[in-house]
Amino acid sequence: MENVELLFLNIAKFIFNWLQSIGLSPLWADFVMLVIKFACIAGIVTVNILILIWLERKVSGFIQQRLGPNRLGPFGIFQTVADAIKLLTKEDIIPSRTDKFIFRTAPIFFIIISLMLYIVIPFGDGMQIVDLNIGVFYFLSVGSLATIAILMAGWGSNNKWSLLGAMRSVAQMITYEIPLAFSLLGIIMIAGSLRMSDIIAAQSNVWFILLQPIAFITYFIAATAELNRGPFDMPEAEQELTAGAYTEYTGMRWALFFLAEYTNLFAVSAIAATMFFGGWQGPFLPSWLWLPIKAYLIMMIFFWIKWTFPRIRMDHLMSFSWKVLIPISLANIILTGCGIHLFRWMGWW
Amino acid sequence: MSILDLVFIVTAGITILASIGVVTSKNILHSALFLVLSFLGVATIYFQLNAAFLGLVQIMIYAGAISVLIIFAIMLVMSEDINQSNLTHKKGSFIGVIVAGFFTFLVSISIVSTKFGAVFNNALENPVEDIAVMLMGDFVIAFEVAAILLLVAIVGAIIIAKGAD
Numbered sequence: 001m002e003n004v005e006l007l008f009l010n011i012a013k014f015i016f017n018w019l020q021s022i023g024l025s026p027l028w029a030d031f032v033m034l035v036i037k038f039a040c041i042a043g044i045v046t047v048n049i050l051i052l053i054w055l056e057r058k059v060s061g062f063i064q065q066r067l068g069p070n071r072l073g074p075f076g077i078f079q080t081v082a083d084a085i086k087l088l089t090k091e092d093i094i095p096s097r098t099d100k101f102i103f104r105t106a107p108i109f110f111i112i113i114s115l116m117l118y119i120v121i122p123f124g125d126g127m128q129i130v131d132l133n134i135g136v137f138y139f140l141s142v143g144s145l146a147t148i149a150i151l152m153a154g155w156g157s158n159n160k161w162s163l164l165g166a167m168r169s170v171a172q173m174i175t176y177e178i179p180l181a182f183s184l185l186g187i188i189m190i191a192g193s194l195r196m197s198d199i200i201a202a203q204s205n206v207w208f209i210l211l212q213p214i215a216f217i218t219y220f221i222a223a224t225a226e227l228n229r230g231p232f233d234m235p236e237a238e239q240e241l242t243a244g245a246y247t248e249y250t251g252m253r254w255a256l257f258f259l260a261e262y263t264n265l266f267a268v269s270a271i272a273a274t275m276f277f278g279g280w281q282g283p284f285l286p287s288w289l290w291l292p293i294k295a296y297l298i299m300m301i302f303f304w305i306k307w308t309f310p311r312i313r314m315d316h317l318m319s320f321s322w323k324v325l326i327p328i329s330l331a332n333i334i335l336t337g338c339g340i341h342l343f344r345w346m347g348w349w
Numbered sequence: 350m351s352i353l354d355l356v357f358i359v360t361a362g363i364t365i366l367a368s369i370g371v372v373t374s375k376n377i378l379h380s381a382l383f384l385v386l387s388f389l390g391v392a393t394i395y396f397q398l399n400a401a402f403l404g405l406v407q408i409m410i411y412a413g414a415i416s417v418l419i420i421f422a423i424m425l426v427m428s429e430d431i432n433q434s435n436l437t438h439k440k441g442s443f444i445g446v447i448v449a450g451f452f453t454f455l456v457s458i459s460i461v462s463t464k465f466g467a468v469f470n471n472a473l474e475n476p477v478e479d480i481a482v483m484l485m486g487d488f489v490i491a492f493e494v495a496a497i498l499l500l501v502a503i504v505g506a507i508i509i510a511k512g513a514d
Contacts, residue, residue, distance in 0.1 A: 031352065102382065134402055134477060141405040144413030148385055151420055155378060167424070170417060194477060 005286045009126055037129050041118045049262045053080045056303055063307040090251035095158070098248065102156035107249065107256035110149035114263040116142050121270045122196050124280045124288030135196040136188060139271055140181050143226070146264070147173050150245050153257070157248040165244025168234050168314060175321045176225035182329035183219040186212045186336040187275050200279035209276040212336070216276050218329045220301070223268045225317070227261065230306035234314050269298040357397055364390025381420045388412040402476045 003010075015036065019029040054069065054077055061068025069076030094103060120135040122128040132138050147170045154166020188194055190211060191202040202208075209216050225232040236244035246257050273279060273294035280287035282294075312320070367390060370383035388411040395404030484492045 027352065099376075099378075102379075132401065133475060134405060137402070137405050137409075137477075141409030141413065144409050147413065147417050148382075148420075151417065152382065155420075155424070163424070167421075170421070174414065174417060 005125070007286070008124065008288060034129070041115060041129070044123075045115065045118070045259075045263050045266075048266050049259055050080045050084070052262045052266065052299070053083075055299075059300070059303040060307045063304070084255070087251055087255040092253065093250045095248055098158045099156040102152045103248070104156075104253075106149050106152035106156055107253045107260070109152065110146060111256050111260040111263065113142060113145045113149060114260040114267065117264070117267040120196055121267060121291075122200060122274060122279055123270075123291055124286070127280075127288055128196065131195060131197050134194045136184055136194045136199070136275075139267075140177070140184070143264075144173075144177055153249070154245040157245070159248050161241045161243075161247045162245050165236055165241045165247070168241075169228055169236075169245060172225055172228070172232065172234060172317060175318055176222045176325075179218050179321060179325040179329045180222035180226060182326065182333060183215040183222060184275060185329075185333050186215045189333070189336050189340060196274060196279070200274060200281060203278040204281060207276065207278045212276070212332070214328060214332045214335075216272075218325055218332070219272060219276070221325060222321075223272065224302065224305065225321070227264055227268060227302075229261075229265070229302060231309035231311050232317060233306075233311065234317060265299060265302065266295060269295040269302065272298050353397065357394070360390050360393040360397075364394070377423055378420065381416060381423060384419070385412050385416045388416065400476070402480070 012033065016029055016033055019032055020026065024032065057079070058068045058075070069079035072078040072082055094100065117139060119129045120132055120138050122131075150166050150169045150173075154162045154164075154169070157163070187199065187208050190208065191199045193199060193202075199208075228234075228236065236246060241247070246254055249257065270291060273291055277294045277298075279294075280291045282290035285293075364387050367383045367386035371380045371387065374380040374383060388407060392404040392407040392412065395401070395407060
């Protein structure tokens with residue numbers, strides 16, 4: 001049991017010692033380790049996406065009473081692989097009147113930002129690339145860069161659907177960033193730290209979902225809007241905008257956007273598991289299994305909501321954030337502050 | 350030369366090139382995107398100075414919000430050919446050179462006369478807490494005045510845009 005829990009940490013220690021034994025200085029060995037860790041992140045992301053896309057198609061099929069992919073392999077599990085190969089071999093079409101450089105770099109920029117989010121996710125006990133003392137803030141501020149990438153895609157395509165989709169997407173993401181950040185503030189106040197490991201340690205007795213239920217609901221709604229997922233998928237509303245900012249993209253460039261959306265989905269769910277559900281803490285199973293289990297359960301709720309609710313009108317979406325979510329999350333911060341003072345005053349905590 | 354020096358040279362180079370790109374681009378949207386790149390470059394310099402919080406604030410507010418505001422403003426007022434939207438005017442070039450030269454002169458005087466006594470490696474254990482204590486304790490009045498000023502500016506902008514009635 002002990003060995004299973006420490007499996008990945010022992011592998012990392014072994015590689016580090018081996019690198020030093022072949023004559024690398026500690027600084028360079030650290031650098032090589034960092035590269036290996038980033039490669040691991042890329043691996044985790046790729047495997048995750050293959051599973052997630054298959055799972056989403058199966059879940060949506062179940063909800064809509066269809067079969068979903070069922071031809072390639074048992075339960076259609078190789079369908080995503082086949083789709084990936086198809087996308088890789090497709091012709092890369094760049095329309096002639098696009099802003100070429102912006103058009104080409106937008107998907108790359110988008111996926112780099114979503115990969116950068118994984119640096120602060122604690123995958124297990126001590127299994128985090130950097131345990132920043134401002135980890136939560138890092139997650140929010142790097143995530144806010146995604147708007148630029150979508151704007152680049154929408155503008156570079158030189159297409160009115162793309163531009164309209166990008167405008168909607170950016171307006172929505174900027175608006176919902178505020179309740180997203182505010183909903184996490186209550187947790188930061190209770191834990192007294194922005195460091196992910198401190199927040200997990202503060203949940204060793206009680207998960208924050210029990211102390212901050214309102215915050216979890218606002219976080220969840222805001223995250224759905226941040227991810228541009230249904231029922232808030234106005235930016236790529238197929239019936240009115242064909243595919244929003246991604247209309248002109250084909251082949252692998254389009255696939256990069258698609259991949260980045262699922263990458264973000266896992267990142268947001270893993271952060272939700274860390275902030276509200278005790279992170280990697282759990283009985284019996286090793287810590288590096290608990291976080292994916294919790295993240296996947298949260299993602300199932302995302303799927304369930306996406307395939308159950310109809311799309312919301314754009315102006316309703318905006319006024320919902322400004323008039324409902326932001327006041328609620330602000331009230332939650334005040335309530336949390338009063339609660340912390342009451343607990344200290346009564347000497348319970 | 351250590352690896353950190355190399356990182357600094359590369360990021361500083363990118364920042365400077367991006368800043369030049371802001372000025373020289375013919376397309377004003379390219380200028381705005383170069384501006385984002387230079388904001389990110391400045392943020393990496395903050396990270397290298399162990400001021401991670403400041404760097405993230407730079408990313409969130411400047412690269413993530415202010416630049417989006419600029420790009421939105423450009424898109425909404427754009428009507429003519431985008432490739433001719435950021436032209437240099439020859440008329441003002443003489444005065445521009447004088448102003449820029451004078452500014453460079455002032456900045457170089459202040460750089461030369463400063464004794465850079467800062468030690469880079471004394472990163473605070475928890476900078477966020479110190480900043481919070483400062484803002485909410487010693488400088489709370491200045492902080493609140495700034496907040497009210499911003500609120501008044503926002504309300505004013507809405508009234509100008511939508512009309513007072």
